Amino acid sequence: MTAYLIRRLIQMVIVTILSAMLGYTLLYIAPGGPLLFLQQMQNTGQRRVTEEDIARLKARYELDLYLPVRFTRWLAGIPAGPVQIGGVNLISPETVVGCAIPGQVRLRYPDGTTEIVEEGCNRVVTLADLAERRTSRGILFGDFGLSQQIARERPISDLLMSRLPYTLQLMGVSTFLAILIGVPIGIYSAVRQYSRFDYLMTGITFVGSSLPTLFMGVMAILIFSVLAKGAGLPYLPSGGAQGIRDYTVPWIGVVEAGSGLDRTMRFIMPCAVLTFFNIAGWSRFIRASMLEVLRQDYVRTARAKGVRERLVITKHALRNALIPFVTLLAGILPTLVAGAAITESVFNWPGMGRLLVDALGRSDYTVAMSILFISTVLVLLGYLISDILYTVVDPRIRLA
Amino acid sequence: MATTTAPASSAIERAQSRSEGQWAVVFRRFRRHRLAMVSLGILVIIFGASILAPWIAPFPRDDIGLNRTTLPPMTPDPVTGRLHVLGTDHLGRDFFTRVIYAARVSLMVALSVTTLVAITGSLLGLIAGFFGGWVDNAISRVMEFVATIPDLPILLILSSIMIQNADLIVLPVWIIGPVAWIMAVPAREATQVALLILVLASLGWVGVARLMRGMVLQVREMQYIESARSLGGSNVWILAKHVFPNSFPPLIVAFTLGLNGALVSEVAISFLGFGVQDPTPTWGNMMGFATSYMFNHPWMPLIPGLPIFLCSLAFNFIGDGLRDALDPRLKL
Numbered sequence: 076m077t078a079y080l081i082r083r084l085i086q087m088v089i090v091t092i093l094s095a096m097l098g099y100t101l102l103y104i105a106p107g108g109p110l111l112f113l114q115q116m117q118n119t120g121q122r123r124v125t126e127e128d129i130a131r132l133k134a135r136y137e138l139d140l141y142l143p144v145r146f147t148r149w150l151a152g153i154p155a156g157p158v159q160i161g162g163v164n165l166i167s168p169e170t171v172v173g174c175a176i177p178g179q180v181r182l183r184y185p186d187g188t189t190e191i192v193e194e195g196c197n198r199v200v201t202l203a204d205l206a207e208r209r210t211s212r213g214i215l216f217g218d219f220g221l222s223q224q225i226a227r228e229r230p231i232s233d234l235l236m237s238r239l240p241y242t243l244q245l246m247g248v249s250t251f252l253a254i255l256i257g258v259p260i261g262i263y264s265a266v267r268q269y270s271r272f273d274y275l276m277t278g279i280t281f282v283g284s285s286l287p288t289l290f291m292g293v294m295a296i297l298i299f300s301v302l303a304k305g306a307g308l309p310y311l312p313s314g315g316a317q318g319i320r321d322y323t324v325p326w327i328g329v330v331e332a333g334s335g336l337d338r339t340m341r342f343i344m345p346c347a348v349l350t351f352f353n354i355a356g357w358s359r360f361i362r363a364s365m366l367e368v369l370r371q372d373y374v375r376t377a378r379a380k381g382v383r384e385r386l387v388i389t390k391h392a393l394r395n396a397l398i399p400f401v402t403l404l405a406g407i408l409p410t411l412v413a414g415a416a417i418t419e420s421v422f423n424w425p426g427m428g429r430l431l432v433d434a435l436g437r438s439d440y441t442v443a444m445s446i447l448f449i450s451t452v453l454v455l456l457g458y459l460i461s462d463i464l465y466t467v468v469d470p471r472i473r474l475a
Numbered sequence: 476m477a478t479t480t481a482p483a484s485s486a487i488e489r490a491q492s493r494s495e496g497q498w499a500v501v502f503r504r505f506r507r508h509r510l511a512m513v514s515l516g517i518l519v520i521i522f523g524a525s526i527l528a529p530w531i532a533p534f535p536r537d538d539i540g541l542n543r544t545t546l547p548p549m550t551p552d553p554v555t556g557r558l559h560v561l562g563t564d565h566l567g568r569d570f571f572t573r574v575i576y577a578a579r580v581s582l583m584v585a586l587s588v589t590t591l592v593a594i595t596g597s598l599l600g601l602i603a604g605f606f607g608g609w610v611d612n613a614i615s616r617v618m619e620f621v622a623t624i625p626d627l628p629i630l631l632i633l634s635s636i637m638i639q640n641a642d643l644i645v646l647p648v649w650i651i652g653p654v655a656w657i658m659a660v661p662a663r664e665a666t667q668v669a670l671l672i673l674v675l676a677s678l679g680w681v682g683v684a685r686l687m688r689g690m691v692l693q694v695r696e697m698q699y700i701e702s703a704r705s706l707g708g709s710n711v712w713i714l715a716k717h718v719f720p721n722s723f724p725p726l727i728v729a730f731t732l733g734l735n736g737a738l739v740s741e742v743a744i745s746f747l748g749f750g751v752q753d754p755t756p757t758w759g760n761m762m763g764f765a766t767s768y769m770f771n772h773p774w775m776p777l778i779p780g781l782p783i784f785l786c787s788l789a790f791n792f793i794g795d796g797l798r799d800a801l802d803p804r805l806k807l
Contacts, residue, residue, distance in 0.1 A: 090623055097624075105636050285791035287739040289746055290784055293766055293776045301773045409625050416627055417743050421766070431628055432747050435635040443632050450625040458623075 076466070076473075083462070087455045092150070094451045095214065098444040099146050105440045130175045130198070134208070136223070139200055140173035148205075149220070152213035156206030166202065173200035214448055224439035225430070231445050234430065241316055242426030245419070246411045249346045253353030260354070261361025262396075266388055268366060276358065283355035291348045292421035299344060311340050314423035345422040349415060360403060365396040398469050405461030409453040412446065504800035511796025514789035521782060525578035529659055532572040533557065537754045540567035545772050561778050564761070565768055570778050577756035578782060580658050580668060584757070585738040587657070588675040592737075593730050596680035597719075600687025605695060605714055614684070621681045630678060630740060635749040637670040644670065664755045671750050675740055679733065686729055690722030697721075724801040728794050735790035742783055758783050 133139040137148065147153055157168035178195035212218035219231035226234055260280075264273040296313040303310035309326045312318060318332035318341070330337050368374065369392050377391045378384070416428030423429070427446060434442035465472050506512060524531065534557075543553055546563040548570075561570035603614040637644065646669055654672070655665035694700065695718065703713050744750035745759025753760055761779035769776045 090620060093620060094624060101632060101636060281791065281795070282788065285735065285788055287742060287783065287787055289739075289743055289762070290780055290787070293762065293769070293780060296766075297769060297773055297776060301770055305773070416631065417747070420747055428627075431631060435631055435749060436747075438639065440632070440636075443628070443635075447625070447628045447632060450628055451623060454623050454625060 080463075083459055087459065090455060091215070091452055095150055095448060096146070098447055099149060102440050102444050103142065105438070126176055134175065134200075137208075139175045144172045148213070149211065150213050151215050152211055152218065154202060154205060157202050168201060168203035170202045171196075171199045172202055172205065174198070175200050214445065219445040219448075220441055222439055222442050224437040225434055225442055231442055234442065235427065235445065235449070238425060238427045238430045241424060242415070242419070242428065243411060245342070245345055245349065245424060245426055246407075246415060248342075249349035249353060250407055250410075252346070252350045253357050256350070257354040257357030258361050261358035262365055262388070262393060264358065264362045265365035265369060265396075277362075280355040280358050283351055284359065286352075288348055288352050288415075288418050289421060291351065292345070292418055295344050295348055296421070311344050312337075313344065314341075316341055316425050341422075345415075345418050345424050348422075349418055357403070361396065361400070364399050365392060368392045368396045371395070398465075401464040401468055402461045405457035405464070408457035408460070409450045412450045412453055501797075501800045505796050508792075508796035508799060510792045514792040514796075517785055518789045518793070521578055521786060522582060524575045525582050528575040528579050532569075532575060533560070534569035534572045536568070536572055536576050536756070538568055538572075543567040545768060545775070547772070547774060548778075562774070564775070565764055573756040573761065574758075574778055574782065576659065577758050577761055577779065580660065580751060580755060581738060581741055581758045581783075582786070583657050584668060584672055584675075584741045584751075585734050587654075587672050588679060588737040588741075589730055589733040591672070591676040592679040592683055592733060593726065595676070596683025597687045597726060599680065600684035600689075601691055601714055601719065601722075603684065604688040604691025605710070605718060611688075615688075618681045618684055621678065622685075626678065630674065630744065631747065631749055633674045633677075634671055634744050637674055638667050638749055638752065641667045641670055646670075660755050664751075667751055668755065671741065671744065675737055679737065683726070683729055683733070686725055687722060690725060691718055694718050694721045727801065728798045731790055731794035731797055735787055735794070738783075738786060738790070 130139065137145050140148070144154070148155075154172070158165045174196040176196070176198040177193040178197045180192050180194045182190045182192055184190070211220045214220075217232065219235070222229050222231050222234055260276050264276050267273055299311045300313040307325055309324050312322065312330075316338065318330070318337050321329055321332050323329050324340075327336075330340065374387060374391055377387045382391070412427050415424075415426065416431055418424070419426045419429040420432050431443055431446045434440070434446070540552075540554075540563070543559075543563050544565055544567045546559050546567075548562040549558065549560065550562060551558050559569050559571070561574065564570055564573065599614055603611040644666065646666055650669050651662055651665045654669045655662045658665065658668055660668065700713060700717055703717055708716070741750060741757065742759035742762065745757045746763045748760075748763060750759055751757045753764070758779040762776060762783070765775035765779060
């Protein structure tokens with residue numbers, strides 16, 4: 076078990092670093108970025124941009140460093156300056172790690188045209204220069220750097236923390252409700268297989284799981300906000316986690332913006348859509364698992380012994396049917412972060428998924444990468460937790 | 476009399492059913508699934524309309540008219556008096572025209588993605604499962620890695636990077652040409668569609684490869700493979716003649732459900748603004764515009780919404796029907 080855990084942890088670290096590399100490569104090839112902004116300023120003639128301006132901006136976003144150095148600094152915050160052990164330099168502090176101002180060479184072609192090409196370096200960045208800079212502790216240690224567009228110069232971790240409660244609230248409540256409703260439906264459907272209830276529920280869950288949440292969300296707004304309001308019926312406000320102005324809802328009266336009632340009313344629709352979608356998954360899963368178990372010999376044995384049907388189902392069948400349940404529980408973990416980007420966007424819910432969409436819309440790729448990185452780590456953690464939980468709930472399984 | 480004919484007729488039936496090909500049996504079983512058949516009918520109509528889009532569209536696709544914006548369905552044009560069957564959008568473009576052109580793009584994107592995924596995924600799965608050893612190891616590690624990365628975030632990031640850079644990326648003509656032809660869009664709009672297809676396919680193959688690998692691992696142990704090998708069959712021959720056909724049925728089901736997955740992904744990405752951009756219509760970006768006008772014009776989201784709803788449900792029902800029809804253990 077210990078050996079297994081150690082091996083898994085090493086694997087996890089490797090996959091994490093690989094996915095970080097993938098993310099960083101994407102960041103590197105992504106368009107936009109701060110230099111584009113500077114270029115625009117120059118093109119529109121707002122300000123003359125000097126070589127120094129460019130160098131300063133490049134230094135702020137580390138764009139003057141060579142890619143491998145940039146990557147390790149982004150990943151783990153090294154090198155933060157001269158590499159020393161006990162005051163002795165391991166690598167010369169004069170080692171070149173980047174180029175602040177590239178050299179320019181004017182090429183003259185035989186046909187008379189000239190072209191300026193960047194070649195060589197006029198001012199280099201050395202390891203010693205890095206000591207003066209603000210160094211991120213690295214994303215491996217939870218320091219995601221600064222946001223470039225969404226909230227200028229604010230640490231991304233602040234941004235994430237401000238959105239996290241909303242996502243946790245939405246995903247937490249909807250997952251809890253879905254399990255609470257979906258699991259009993261699944262059990263009952265399995266016990267009364269091919270009954271009218273089973274057909275009805277399989278039908279509903281089939282539709283529920285095959286409809287895109289996008290469609291369900293838009294239809295929910297259409298029915299419960301737009302049409303209900305138009306018909307003078309009590310309606311649910313759509314969009315946002317709380318209102319800006321007070322508003323009047325028929326039968327309920329004036330709803331104060333930001334009050335508990337306002338927040339609840341805005342929470343109902345996104346939560347209901349996600350719950351409906353998830354109920355389908357949970358109940359189908361439990362139904363299949365339960366049907367499988369009910370065919371087992373030990374269930375027949377229990378019945379043959381004369382155990383009451385109720386006990387057979389709750390004690391013999393259900394407990395075994397819930398074993399694969401833990402794998403699904405592990406799958407929830409990553410969805411808690413960015414699992415509902417579409418629902419959050421449809422309902423304008425200020426959660427992490429929405430943050431991802433906003434960040435991408437404004438080319439703030441550092442924020443997007445951070446979210447991707449966190450969800451990847453959570454996926455890996457989820458796998459690990461489910462593996463460990465498996466050995467806890469099912470003594471037949473041993474990890475080796 | 477009756478006692479003698481009954482066994483005789485059942486014997487004839489048996490003989491007939493033996494002569495009936497495998498696919499005829501599957502089709503006969505599939506036809507019993509009423510919802511799947513209805514779905515097939517709906518899909519044929521929508522697919523047909525999308526293929527005939529350039530011929531049956533009553534108006535030009537991008538014909539903007541600011542004197543006729545957001546007309547409700549069944550309104551005549553204020554100037555020409557021609558009927559806008561589904562009304563017009565926020566720029567006065569005919570909704571019916573755009574929705575069938577959008578069907579062309581959305582459905583063909585789904586179809587191309589799923590086809591690409593089916594080919595690459597099943598090839599890799601076949602190779603991994605059949606050869607085993609380090610080949611299997613390498614492919615499996617890559618699959619695990621891709622499966623670890625959360626789908627939706629990486630999909631959104633990749634497509635937003637690609638689409639925002641679509642002008643800088645030069646795709647070869649042998650990709651752009653066919654894509655523009657299949658989607659019925661001008662060549663300059665085809666780049667973003669092609670990029671979206673590539674992004675969706677680059678992440679989608681893992682599911683198919685896993686499925687195929689699992690099937691091959693099962694089939695590989697069968698005795699008929701052993702006998703084929705002892706008769707001197709080469710690897711390629713065994714793969715093509717025995718392994719692939721026997722792992723084919725679940726692939727068909729996966730293909731149908733994959734169509735739904737690709738359609739929904741394209742719709743979601745375009746809805747959020749990271750996919751195919753206006754003026755190229757897709758159901759996703761039409762939905763995106765329609766939702767911002769829905770408070771004053773509540774019918775607008777229904778126009779791209781209903782085809783999404785119908786196709787999504789239809790793909791699922793057909794997948795379900797095929798699963799039942801292809802499962803020999805199930806008596807229908």
